[in-house]
Amino acid sequence: MGIVEKSFKSGDLIIKEGDIGKSFFQLIEGKADVYAGFGKNDPVKLSVLEPGEYFGEMAILEAYPRSATVVARGGVKVIEIPEDEMTDFFAEDPGRILELMTHLGNRVCATANDYNEAVTLLEELRKSDAAKKNSLFSKIKKHIDTYQSNKNKITEPDTEPFQELLAVLKNDRTGNLKTYGKGLIVFKEGTVDNSMYLLHSGTVGMYNDYRRKEEVKLTEYSAVTFFGEMGIIANEPRTATAVAETGDTCVEAISRDDLETIFRSNPAKINLFLRHLSYRLRRLNIDFLNTCREITELYNKK
Numbered sequence: 001m002g003i004v005e006k007s008f009k010s011g012d013l014i015i016k017e018g019d020i021g022k023s024f025f026q027l028i029e030g031k032a033d034v035y036a037g038f039g040k041n042d043p044v045k046l047s048v049l050e051p052g053e054y055f056g057e058m059a060i061l062e063a064y065p066r067s068a069t070v071v072a073r074g075g076v077k078v079i080e081i082p083e084d085e086m087t088d089f090f091a092e093d094p095g096r097i098l099e100l101m102t103h104l105g106n107r108v109c110a111t112a113n114d115y116n117e118a119v120t121l122l123e124e125l126r127k128s129d130a131a132k133k134n135s136l137f138s139k140i141k142k143h144i145d146t147y148q149s150n151k152n153k154i155t156e157p158d159t160e161p162f163q164e165l166l167a168v169l170k171n172d173r174t175g176n177l178k179t180y181g182k183g184l185i186v187f188k189e190g191t192v193d194n195s196m197y198l199l200h201s202g203t204v205g206m207y208n209d210y211r212r213k214e215e216v217k218l219t220e221y222s223a224v225t226f227f228g229e230m231g232i233i234a235n236e237p238r239t240a241t242a243v244a245e246t247g248d249t250c251v252e253a254i255s256r257d258d259l260e261t262i263f264r265s266n267p268a269k270i271n272l273f274l275r276h277l278s279y280r281l282r283r284l285n286i287d288f289l290n291t292c293r294e295i296t297e298l299y300n301k302k
Contacts, residue, residue, distance in 0.1 A: 003081050003089060008072040013038075014055075017069040021059025023082045027051055030076035037149030038069035044149040048073070054103045060086070061271075061278040067285070087267055094260040097270055098232075104277040105233035111284040118143055118291040125298050140299050147292035169198065169224055169269060175252040175262070180244035185210075186251055187228060189241040195255045196229040196273070197242070202249025210241040220245065226276045232256055 005028070008014055014025065014032060032049040046068060049055055059066050060083040081089045090097050121139055128136065177200070180186060186204060187193060197204075199221055206218045206227070218240055221227050228242060232254065244251075254262065254273075263270045 003079060003085050006078050006080055008076040008078070010072055010074045012072045012076075014070040014072060014076070014078065015066050015068075017066050019059075019066045021056055021066050023080050024054060024057040024060055024086075025070075025081070026054050026079045028077050028079055031073045032076055033071045033073050035069045035071060036067075036146070038071065040149065042145055042148060044145050052099075054100055057100065057104070057274075058278045058282065061275045062282065064282070067282075086271075090263060090267070090270070094263055097259050097263060098256060100274065101277065102233050104274065104281060105230060108277065108281050108284060109230070109234070111281060111288060115284055115288040115291065118288055118295065122291055122295050122298070125295060140295060143292040143295045144299065147289060147296045150289050151293065169200070169272065172200070172266070172269070174265065175254065176258070177250060177252050180249045180251060182244055182247045182249075184244050184249075186242035186244065187231070187238055189239065190237045192235060192237050193231050194235065195253045196232040197227050198252040198254060198269075199223050199225050199227060200250040200252060202247070202251075203245040204249060204251070205243050205245045206240045207243060208240055210243060223250075226273055229273070229277065229280075232259075 015021065017036065017038060027049050028051055030051070032055075034046045034049060034055070035043045036046055037043045049070065055070055056066065058064060121136070121143065125136065125140070175198070180202070186197060187195075189208065189210065201223045203223075204221045204227060206220070208214070208216045208218060228238070230236070231238065259270065
């Protein structure tokens with residue numbers, strides 16, 4: 001099929017929710033609207049795509065049906081990249097790897113913000129009386145609408161195939177590796193570095209206020225997995241401290257400058273990182289929708 005440029009008129013569907021995707025796209029001219037539940041009674045507009053943005057990539061990274069419908073707003077031109085042409089697309093311009101990573105990372109951040117907002121609202125709703133519920137309605141309605149338009153998508157993603165692919169990297173010792181003893185810090189909350197990390201062996205814990213009275217353990221990672229990925233995407237301070245929880249914890253640091261070299265020597269590693277971001281986004285979407293469901297049920301409870 002090859003990489004092709006396509007044009008769409010205003011109102012044309014570029015991709016349709018529920019379809020099986022065999023390609024992804026980059027918008028090069030015009031704008032497009034992203035909808036959940038398009039064609040139903042209460043569709044929800046999720047976002048507006050601008051020139052340069054990618055879309056449809058999750059369907060090929062994780063082999064899931066399309067999660068949204070994209071509709072042309074005015075005249076639109078896109079580049080369509082078939083699944084089996086993705087490596088060639090990156091080889092032509094390796095800078096596109098970081099572009100796609102940044103796109104996925106921004107979506108992760110936006111969804112995480114929506115999820116945190118929903119969690120806060122749910123807690124407020126649990127403590128409120130009927131009068132308070134009414135005053136919260138404008139906030140609640142957004143989450144009710146989101147749930148109603150997406151309630152059929154609350155399906156747990158299958159992690160087993162992804163974990164099997166990641167396991168292949170366990171014995172890969174070609175990168176910038178460092179071994180940490182128990183209790184040593186991989187990166188510290190509040191610092192800035194432009195790297196992500198691949199945990200080859202051992203265990204890493206993520207903490208807020210590490211070694212302070214207010215210390216909170218957020219999560220724990222076991223080999224093999226990526227972590228700290230937002231460092232390579234956003235030039236912002238770390239939101240947590242990463243600590244080796246076991247001796248001989250082997251971690252590979254991957255900086256922005258390493259991406260092209262890694263892609264040239266081991267494109268599968270780049271593909272796996274993109275899959276990791278896509279899975280993380282899908283996981284956040286499920287958690288967000290489950291929280292929206294709880295908000296809907298609690299609000300409607302008599």
